[in-house]
Amino acid sequence: MANLAYQESNVSPKRPKFSDEETCLDRISQLPDVLIQHILSFLPTKEAVATSVLSKRWLWVWTSVPILDLEDSLFCKTDERLRIDFMQFFTKVLIFNKVASLDKFCLKFNAVYHPWYVKTCFWAAVARDVKELDINIQGMENFPLLKLPCALFTAKTLHVLKLNHGIELDVPGTVSLPCLKVLHLVWIKCRRDESVSRLFCGCPVLQELLLKNLDCDNALNFNISIPTLKSLFISFFTGQVSCKLKINAPILQYLNLQANLPQLEYDVEDVSSLDEANVTVSLLGNHHIPLVKALCNAKFLSFNWDWYTIMHNFKTYPLFLNLVRLELNVGYGGWSVLSRFLESSHNLKVLVLAKNANCRGLGLECRWTPPKYVPKCLPSSLTMVYFRGFEGLRYQLSMVKYILNNAGVLKMMDICTNGISDMPMDSKFDMLRKLSMFPRGSKACQLQFN
Numbered sequence: 246m247a248n249l250a251y252q253e254s255n256v257s258p259k260r261p262k263f264s265d266e267e268t269c270l271d272r273i274s275q276l277p278d279v280l281i282q283h284i285l286s287f288l289p290t291k292e293a294v295a296t297s298v299l300s301k302r303w304l305w306v307w308t309s310v311p312i313l314d315l316e317d318s319l320f321c322k323t324d325e326r327l328r329i330d331f332m333q334f335f336t337k338v339l340i341f342n343k344v345a346s347l348d349k350f351c352l353k354f355n356a357v358y359h360p361w362y363v364k365t366c367f368w369a370a371v372a373r374d375v376k377e378l379d380i381n382i383q384g385m386e387n388f389p390l391l392k393l394p395c396a397l398f399t400a401k402t403l404h405v406l407k408l409n410h411g412i413e414l415d416v417p418g419t420v421s422l423p424c425l426k427v428l429h430l431v432w433i434k435c436r437r438d439e440s441v442s443r444l445f446c447g448c449p450v451l452q453e454l455l456l457k458n459l460d461c462d463n464a465l466n467f468n469i470s471i472p473t474l475k476s477l478f479i480s481f482f483t484g485q486v487s488c489k490l491k492i493n494a495p496i497l498q499y500l501n502l503q504a505n506l507p508q509l510e511y512d513v514e515d516v517s518s519l520d521e522a523n524v525t526v527s528l529l530g531n532h533h534i535p536l537v538k539a540l541c542n543a544k545f546l547s548f549n550w551d552w553y554t555i556m557h558n559f560k561t562y563p564l565f566l567n568l569v570r571l572e573l574n575v576g577y578g579g580w581s582v583l584s585r586f587l588e589s590s591h592n593l594k595v596l597v598l599a600k601n602a603n604c605r606g607l608g609l610e611c612r613w614t615p616p617k618y619v620p621k622c623l624p625s626s627l628t629m630v631y632f633r634g635f636e637g638l639r640y641q642l643s644m645v646k647y648i649l650n651n652a653g654v655l656k657m658m659d660i661c662t663n664g665i666s667d668m669p670m671d672s673k674f675d676m677l678r679k680l681s682m683f684p685r686g687s688k689a690c691q692l693q694f695n
Contacts, residue, residue: 274302278309286312286348290338311344316353322384328357339369346402349377356388356411367394374402376424382411390434398422398447408433416440420447429455436461442468452476469494470514477501481509492516492539500524502536513539521545529582538563548582549574551601565590572597580640584616593622598644600634613640615647624653624686632660637676646683655687661695 273281285293285307293307315338317331318324331354350370354363363382370378371394378400382391390413397403398420406422407429408414414433425448435441441459445451450473457480469477470493480503481488488504493514500522513536522543526533529550540546541563565571568590573583575598587593630648635641649658660680662673677694 274300278306281306282310285310289314289316291315291334294338305341308341308343310342311346311348312351313338313342313347314349314351317355319355322355322357332358332362335366344373347373347375349379349405350375351377351379353381353383355384356382356391357384360389360391363391364394367397371396371400375400376402377405377407378403379405379407379409380412381407381409395419398444407431414440414444416443416447418443420444422448424450426450427453429457430459431455431457432460434460445469445471449473454478456480467491472496475499479503481505500540502526508532511536511539516540517542519543523547523549525549527551529576541565542567544568545570547572547574547597549601551576563589566592568593570595570597572599574599574601576601580613580644583644584614587620587622588616588618591621592626594626595629595631596627596648597631598633600636613644615643619651623648623651626654627652628654628656630655630658632658635660635662637662637679642679645680649683649685649690649692651686652690653686655685655690657691657693659693659695 273284276284281303285296290307290310290313293310297304297307315335318327321327321331347370350373352366367378367380378397388411391411392413392415393408395417397406398417400422402424403422404424405427406425407427409429409431410433412433414430414435416439420443428444428448428451441456445454445468448471451471452473453476454469454471454474455478456467457478459481466489467479468491470491472493472495474494474497476499477492477494477497478501479490488508489510489512490504491512491514495515496518497516498518498520500516500519502523503525505527510532516539519540519542522540522545524533524536524540524547527550529548543565544567546565546568565586569592571586571590571593573586575583583598587596627648630652632641632645645658645660649655662676680692680694
């Protein structure tokens with residue numbers, strides 16, 4: 246029987262041979278429309294439309310893709326013919342795309358088109374019950390800002406809204422975005438502070454908020470009281486004179502704050518669920534005390550400041566009982582906070598120390614005063630220490646010596662001299678010799694010097 250089957254297979258008609266590309270194309274073409282549309286959704290719309298030339302099977306598949314991702318050319322800013330071509334292409338896409346509900350509408354273009362045309366894009370997205378809207382307008386130097394249509398602020402299906410450059414935020418009296426979970430505002434002009442607050446109030450399920458370099462006519466006063474917020478990223482525009490930031494987010498898990506405003510006032514009511522916080526400021530001063538105290542429940546903390554710190558009024562730090570990883574990217578004269586953080590972090594496991602890049606290579610000595618009493622974390626919990634930008638200065642050697650001598654369960658001290666690669670090799674060997682001679686409180690501690 247086996248031989249008969251073999252013989253029958255030999256006499257069957259021979260199939261035509263296809264090239265590897267044709268075979269691959271044939272396999273993809275045999276997939277159901279839903280899978281092909283899903284594959285095309287990962288491509289920019291221009292490339293998805295281009296697949297229509299492959300065969301009759303592919304001619305209209307792109308018209309059912311629920312994602313529109315369009316970007317004009319950099320040359321559209323100066324070439325009118327290219328602008329017309331892009332507008333015609335975009336118009337045809339809207340006409341032929343037959344999806345009633347869009348999963349995503351992404352549009353990136355130069356600010357050279359008439360405002361009515363751009364508003365048409367917004368209307369088209371809202372009319373298609375879009376779930377994610379991402380608008381990025383480039384090159385606004387000599388063009389008026391775009392005002393958003395009121396219909397956008399009552400889009401019932403919108404889950405993600407990202408607005409980047411070239412837009413004036415003037416929120417109407419009625420805002421109802423019941424499904425919006427992600428909101429990004431980058432380089433947006435705000436005519437009134439209440440516009441931002443009104444927008445937040447109309448987002449009852451907002452979970453992720455990004456505010457970057459908002460430009461306001463008046464002083465910035467942000468009241469971020471959002472009970473559903475889990476992730477918050479804020480970067481303040483350096484040109485602002487005064488600003489007040491109020492945060493009340495009881496289930497917030499992640500905070501990233503970048504603020505170079507010397508007169509920024511903080512009013513942090515409730516961030517009790519915070520897991521991770523990253524704070525970058527130009528000067529760590531007394532006005533940051535309310536912020537630092539509010540972060541006491543975090544597990545991971547990172548502070549980065551440029552030059553020095555002035556926190557004389559902060560005599561007693563809060564207890565950071567949940568803190569397991571602390572990163573300090575310290576500016577000149579700011580190492581005094583290290584002792585205070587060590588004293589307040591009883592369960593600290595990982596410590597990352599770095600000299601701010603603005604201060605590396607200057608050879609500036611700083612004062613560092615060790616704690617009066619050995620912090621609880623040193624003999625009991627601290628297992629890993631990383632020191633970046635090490636220059637072998639007296640205060641740095643003193644800090645390393647103190648930690649090595651008192652860290653009873655330390656497993657590794659990793660010291661890296663990045664940023665000072667021009668140091669002579671003899672100096673590096675001499676530095677390594679000094680470090681290796683320091684007494685160690687943990688017999689298991691390994692010293693790595695890079």
